[in-house]
Amino acid sequence: MAKAKKRSDCPVSCSLDVWGDKWSLLIVRDLLIAKECSYGDFLKSAEGIATNILAARLVALEENKIIEKLAHPDSKVKGLYRLTRKGIDLLPVMIEINLWAEKYYAIPEDRKAQLKEVKKDKAGFIKAMTKKLES
C-alpha cells in the first residue's frame, strides 16, 4: 500500500501524496456527512468502492492521521471510523471542491440546497460543522 513517499516540499504535492487518488476524498466525504461510518457504510456509497481498495485506503488514511478507528459500542465485530482533527480540517477543501463542481457539472438538488446554506456564511458553517464533528 502506497507508503507516502514525498515527491517535493510543495504543499499541493504533499497533500496529493496523502489523499491524491480517486477514493480517499470520498471516504472523507462520507465521514463529513455521517460523522461516523463502519466498513459496511463506506461500501454502501454510490460510487461502489471495491472491498480490497477500501481496506487499503482506510489503513493509509489512518497511518496519515486523517481518520481513526474506534471500537463500535454495539458489537465487537464492528469498527467505527471517524475523522481526526486533521481530517476535519479538510472541510474547507471539500467545500471549495463542491462549489467548483456545482459551477461546472450537474449535481443533485439537495446538494445544491446545502451549498446555498454554506455560501451564506462559509466561516460560520465550517466552525459549526467542525464543532459537531469533533463532538
Place this chain on the structure above:
Amino acid sequence: MAKAKKRSDCPVSCSLDVWGDKWSLLIVRDLLIAKECSYGDFLKSAEGIATNILAARLVALEENKIIEKLAHPDSKVKGLYRLTRKGIDLLPVMIEINLWAEKYYAIPEDRKAQLKEVKKDKAGFIKAMTKKLES
C-alpha cells in the same frame, strides 16, 4: 487515456473523476503560478513527472476544458498551455489545499509568506489572481 466515466452525481466524485490523481493538480498549480507553461516547463517541476504521463494528463485536462493549448509565439515546435476559466476557478480549491498542508506539513518559507498574504484577504486575492490569469 482515462476517459472520465462518471461514478456518481456527487460533486466530489465528479471532481475526482476529472483531476483525482497524483499529477493533474500539480499541472494546474504550475499554471496558477506561471500563467503559461510549455511542455518542458512542466517537466522542470520538482516532482519529476514522466514524459508520457505528462502528455496523457495534458490531453485529459484539455478534453475536460481545464486547460487549453495555444501556439507559442516564438516557435512552431513549442506549444503553450494555460488555464481556461474553469481551470482558473480551481484557485479556491488550491488555496485551501495549501492552507491545510501548511497546518500539517513542513512547507517552504516562501510559500508560507505567500499564504500569509492570501489569508489577509482571501476573496481579494482570488479576484486579483483570476483577473491576472484571464488576461
Place this chain on the structure above:
DNA sequence: TACCTTTACTTGCATTTTGCAAGTGTAAAG
C-alpha cells in the same frame, strides 16, 4: 451445543495505470 447470519476483511487473478528509458519527428540554428 450446533448452526446460521452479519460484518470485516483477505486472497487470487485479470486489467489498467504508472514509471522509466530510449526513440522519433520537426523546426530552427550554425
Place this chain on the structure above:
DNA sequence: CTTTACACTTGCAAAATGCAAGTAAAGGTA
C-alpha cells in the same frame, strides 16, 4: 547540410485497481 532543442511516442516492467470468491470471528437462534 548537419546539429541542436523541444515535444512528444513507444516499449516494457512494475505497481495499483477492480472483480469475485473465500475466510474468520462475534453474536443471535433453535
